[in-house]
Amino acid sequence: MTSPGSTVVGGIAVEATPAAAPIIGRSAGPAAITIDALGKRYGTGGLVLDNINLSIEAGQFVCLLGASGCGKSTLLNIIAGLEKPSEGTVTVASGKAAVMFQDAALFPWLTAGRNIELALKLAGLARPKRRAAARELLDLVNLADAADKRPHELSGGMRQRVALARSLAQDRKVLLMDEPFAALDAITRDLLHEELERVWRQTGRTIVFVTHNVREAARLGERILLMSSRPGRIVNEWTITDTGSRRIESPEVARLGDEITDQLREEIRRNAS
């Protein structure tokens, strides 16, 4: 239940449209990521990913959901170019993608500002412009005052925001996120959901967000892909027609979450025998 009070505090308009309906054959805009007959196995072991076909629209927020070990991180790494597919192809229309990991992985010998400046340097930005650009990016994640702090002086949530700013520094149209908020406490995670959604709306990035948290996927995604385990396949998807932002406590998110959870459990149960 969402109390009226909390809605006012959050100040978010919630539209009371039905949150979700499975949609097949949605009219697609230009594809930012195209995955064709992708398969992955390690050495001579079993298939990790099996025949993944996927087209992700530019500017879409896609959540990739599945149980542990279903290969969702592997799929993300392949899109990122960190791993090679065994078969099939992956095309990222804009070239390379930016990646954000579960741990912030900031360089501990650099301040928050310098961490971002390093990313700008590697992205090819000229030295005199870097400092101002780094401040701007930090301000985007509301950390302008923390530019001179070192990673160990920041809280987990702040580190993740710096990591988000760093991945935006690359100025790539596609942002891949591998369970970026999994290690954070619930209050911080809730705020970061809001932050990420705002950044997404403001920058128009295509986001692929890997998570094992059903509510998180229902809270954030425009499109949610459910993966099965061993081998990893995409077994179902939901497209959320409500374009406004929604809160993680809202009944729409809960209803969608329940529906996805039922399917996810079904998939997990199949592995019992």
Place this chain on the structure above:
Amino acid sequence: MPVESRTDTAPGHDPDHDELRRLEAGLDSLQAVPETPRGAFRRTLDGLLPPVLLLIILVAAWQAYIVVAKPRPDLIPGPFDVFEALASAWSSDRLQIAVLTSIERGGLGFLIAVAIGTPIGLLLAECRPVRRALGPLLSGLQVLPSVAWVPAAIIWFGLTDATVYFVVLMGAVPSIANGLVSGVDQIPPQLRRVGTVLGASRFEMATLVVLPAALPGYFSGLKQGWAFAWRSLMAAEIIAMGGTMGFGLGSMLQQSRELADLSGVLATILVILFVGILVELVVFAPVERRLLRRRGLMAAGLR
């Protein structure tokens, strides 16, 4: 359920965004780690007082033993005898010459060892086949006491400074190279992956990610390298004397032994010890403290 519809979305006047900013700022300050910095004076005092106190107690106990037990002064000299030996070595300029010669050889030998050990370490860390071939040999050399090289060095180079430098290098290079290797090995793999996704080239990866990340391990290798260089130097100076070789602290030690001057021997040992402590305190400790504090790696007791 109240539905708020907002139309004013002008930049800077988005109340939703302001609200989020305030929330985040509040959470940030709740989660911030409070720092309690101590003044430089207090830090120096905390670092200096305990060892100085211990030194005074040790010297006092030594003197008390001399006064109470009255041992033969040629077998167990008192603190004043040792101090006298130091003073006489100072007034004859032998002490200054010996200290300067040894520090110069040790320092120069150490720098050469850094110049040789660093590329070897990098090669070992980044190139698997080289590591398999050379790794065990280098670890073995690190264990081998470098004094063992003195006889061979004397035969090769005669009684020249080259003998001393050779022994110093054999002592220090393996430690420095191994320190760098373990520094590189301890880099969290995630940092390299970040370098990759940020689009770093091989060279950028090495200079902007791997080297700075390996710095703490490299630095402890340097520290150990200096210790080995200083020890090897003393050993070489004690064994190899004369020829064109200068007069170092090891030579002074050996000279005092030949004169059966135990006060002189003990005085020289104290000087060698003191130089070692001084280099640690003046050169290595400040750099290390800075390095570790900046990365938040400082143990709470050492802050």
